[in-house]
Amino acid sequence: MASRGHSVDVMLRFYRLGHEYFTVKLSESITDWIEDPAVALRTFVDLERFGFRYIDRISSLVAAEYVAELDRLQNQARAERADVVRALLAGERVDIARAERVLSHRLTGRQIGFVCWVDDRGVDLEGFARQVGRFLGAGHSLVVADSPLAVWGWASIPGDVRTSPIGMATEFPGERDKVHIAVGSPHPGAAGFRTSHLEALRTRRIIELSGRAAPSITQFSDVALVDAISRDLDAARAFVAAQLGDLARDEAKERSERAALLAVLDAQGSLATAASTLGIHRNTVLQRMRRAEERRGRPATINIAELHAALLVCDVLGASVLRDS
Known part of the structure; x- marks a missing residue:
């Protein structure tokens, strides 16, 4: 169930339905087995108590095993994804088709790397980074945790899309005033995945050197000369x-x-x-x-x-x- 992507609630529903089936069959048949109504009632109560305890115990055991299996699968997927991201950022040769499958991210379009970080916990950074990716023109963006207070992101955009991150200041509600955003320039392909990410990291360095306390949205193109100097x-x-x-x-x-x-x-x-x-x-x-x-x-x-x-x-x-x- 875990490997096929079913939720734990779907799995546990089988046990709840099984218990319901057991109760119906027991109530319909117990008087056929026991003639004395008082004895039949006591037996029914005892069997139902046993049934409740069984379902309670087995649900806990199965749920724990489900969570453990899901963790194993997710850890394996995270490790595989991290390995592909590392290879791309290191400039190594990778199988593009496999990398796209593992990352669920297209590497053939123009790549825009960005970094989102906060000063304190309490913000859903990964969710916020996906909003940034959508604003940049990507229906689905790749988001990787860098630390508890920072995430890396990539948006793959078509060639005819023009982005203007400055507009994010008015587009994003709520947590926008808590998140720093550094955005690289668009670059093509797998090499652009690395180049734009490095630009975003260098933009973050400039923001932190500047000592700005208020969160901001900064494009690499606006600080490229300052970065070089x-x-x-x-x-x-x-x-x-x-x-x-x-x-x-x-x-x-x-x-x-x-x-x-x-x-x-x-x-x-x-x-x-x-x-x-x-x-x-x-x-x-x-x-x-x-x-x-x-x-x-x-x-x-x-x-x-x-x-x-x-x-x-x-x-x-x-x-x-x-x-x-």
């Missing part, structure tokens, strides 16, 4: 210090000046666009930009690409790459 965190701090000078301090004034300068560079020099983005007056943007240049020790027109990258790293990672005041 911060692989060596000491080197990233040195890069930021070299590009920003005294602007690389973890203080409120420096933060506002960096934000203004980054907004101007993002807007390709447009003060009006930067002011609209920041929600402040154009002149305020210009003043903060000038003070930022003074702290930096050179104009923003020098080494623009490096300056832009350093400001972006500071904006994402914050105190992890800044000097204390």
Whole structure:
């Protein structure tokens, strides 16, 4: 029954129906066997008591054996699934047809890896991760527990599906404000299964380095440059210090000046666009930009690409790459 996927309730129903059959037959026949009604009643009561005890005992024994067999089957399935996932993540050659059968997951489409984690228990992470997979365009997603507080997931999506994880912020009810989500980029096939997963893990690293307390939804494409620069965190701090000078301090004034300068560079020099983005007056943007240049020790027109990258790293990672005041 366990190996065929039947529930324990279906199995135990056989015993309940058997007991009912026994009771009906006993009540119909006992007076044929025993003429004295008083003796017949006592005998019926004794046999029913025995029947109840038997069903109670055998139900417990059978249920325990069912659970043990189900555990064996599930452990075997989990072990086999874990082995296939490990092989795929290690870049080993695998039998794709067998892997898809074991994982119940298609490996021929584009793969999006994602990671969901929480700070405290109390959230159905696996169920939540399946919601993420459906949002990304997969009717069925593969979800694997990484720890009690984190799960890995993969969505296999058709080539014509376009995903936008940022929309999840408004799509997910309830537990969305308790779960961090890091999403890799879509990549094709079994190799994409590994690549997108690694991107999701690197995105999680960036989120944790940034020190953000509130759960967020972050795509790898939004932090790819920061990830590349911060692989060596000491080197990233040195890069930021070299590009920003005294602007690389973890203080409120420096933060506002960096934000203004980054907004101007993002807007390709447009003060009006930067002011609209920041929600402040154009002149305020210009003043903060000038003070930022003074702290930096050179104009923003020098080494623009490096300056832009350093400001972006500071904006994402914050105190992890800044000097204390």
